[in-house]
Amino acid sequence: MQNRALRRWQKLSPAAGRWLAGMALIVSGPVHAAGSSQPVVTVRNDGILQIIAHADPIVKAVMLLLVAASIASWALWIVKGIELRRAQAGLRNDIGALAGAASLRDRRDVHDRSTVEMLDMASAELERAGATPSHRMLEGVEERVAVQLPIVEARAIQRILWGTNLLASIGAISPFVGLAGTVWGIMNSFLSISRTHATSLAVVAPGIAEALIATAMGLAAAIPAVLIYNSLTRSIACYRRMLSEVSVLVACIMSREAERRDIAEQAMRSAPAARRDQVVPIAQLTGEVH
Numbered sequence: 001m002q003n004r005a006l007r008r009w010q011k012l013s014p015a016a017g018r019w020l021a022g023m024a025l026i027v028s029g030p031v032h033a034a035g036s037s038q039p040v041v042t043v044r045n046d047g048i049l050q051i052i053a054h055a056d057p058i059v060k061a062v063m064l065l066l067v068a069a070s071i072a073s074w075a076l077w078i079v080k081g082i083e084l085r086r087a088q089a090g091l092r093n094d095i096g097a098l099a100g101a102a103s104l105r106d107r108r109d110v111h112d113r114s115t116v117e118m119l120d121m122a123s124a125e126l127e128r129a130g131a132t133p134s135h136r137m138l139e140g141v142e143e144r145v146a147v148q149l150p151i152v153e154a155r156a157i158q159r160i161l162w163g164t165n166l167l168a169s170i171g172a173i174s175p176f177v178g179l180a181g182t183v184w185g186i187m188n189s190f191l192s193i194s195r196t197h198a199t200s201l202a203v204v205a206p207g208i209a210e211a212l213i214a215t216a217m218g219l220a221a222a223i224p225a226v227l228i229y230n231s232l233t234r235s236i237a238c239y240r241r242m243l244s245e246v247s248v249l250v251a252c253i254m255s256r257e258a259e260r261r262d263i264a265e266q267a268m269r270s271a272p273a274a275r276r277d278q279v280v281p282i283a284q285l286t287g288e289v290h
Contacts, residue, residue: 048213055210056188062181062214069170069177070221076163077228084235087112087160091242098249103257114156114243118250121148126257134265138258145254149247156243157236164232171225178218185211 052063090112097109104123110116122145129137189207 051206051209051213054206055213056184056207058184059181059188059210059214062177062184063217066174066177066181066214066217066221069174070217070224073167073170073221073225073228076167077232080163080232081235084160084232084239088235088239088242091115091239091246095242095245095249098246098253101249101253104250104253112246114152115246115250117152117155118149118247121145121152122250122254126254126261135262138262142251142255142258146251149251153240153243153247157240160236160239164229164236167225167229167232171222171229174222174225175218178215178221181214181218182211185209185214 052060055063091114094110094112094115097107098115101107104119104126107116107119110119125141125144125148129141185207187207188210189204192207193204
């Protein structure tokens with residue numbers, strides 16, 4: 001009946017007949033040659049989880065890798081956040097204790113590992129100079145302590161930086177890992193078209209959906225990793241500043257203790273000369289009496 005109506009319209013107006021024929025093709029779908037058969041593929045995916053469950057093994061591996069990277073980022077944020085808070089609280093306490101310390105041995109309220117290392121190093125250098133060091137020896141002690149304090153700071157910063165490189169790597173690499181899953185999913189879609197010889201969306205959609213999910217998971221892993229890395233970097237910069245302040249306070253305590261030892265050494269050297277000056281007049285007086 002449809003063909004009869006088309007022929008009737010073609011007799012009346014050839015242009016109208018061609019227009020109606022085109023609309024009939026759009027509505028009813030492509031017309032295949034007689035005797036040709038095209039397989040009908042129906043794929044049912046009700047949600048994202050079902051799409052992931054039916055995904056290609058390579059795409060699944062990419063998704064699992066991105067999920068593991070995201071979990072590692074959040075775990076590092078929790079662990080490093082707690083570690084940095086404790087370290088900053090310890091340094092804050094040590095700064096207050098060192099500000100009122102009279103000597104290197106006055107360390108009752110000092111608890112941070114880096115502060116203790118600095119005090120131990122300065123005390124060891126001062127003890128190597130001996131009980132009665134000269135002025136030149138004390139100057140050498142101060143120079144050696146000033147050289148070694150940055151080394152102790154560098155070790156402390158290296159310890160606190162542990163794990164941040166992994167965050168930087170996750171933030172930089174995750175989008176490209178997701179892109180690899182995207183490329184593989186789209187490639188599978190085109191391979192499905194070539195295998196089934198069908199251009200239906202039911203054939204192409206699952207692979208494209210897998211590809212887009214892989215891309216989204218790559219971004220979901222990368223964006224929090226970058227934000228966490230920036231937050232930890234700011235906290236580490238604050239920790240570095242506080243560590244430098246502790247280093248300066250240790251150097252000041254060391255300098256004051258060296259000054260006290262230098263003054264004590266000079267007093268000990270000047271005491272015999274003063275006693276000799278007092279003995280000479282007494283001898284002269286005894287000579288005059290005789």
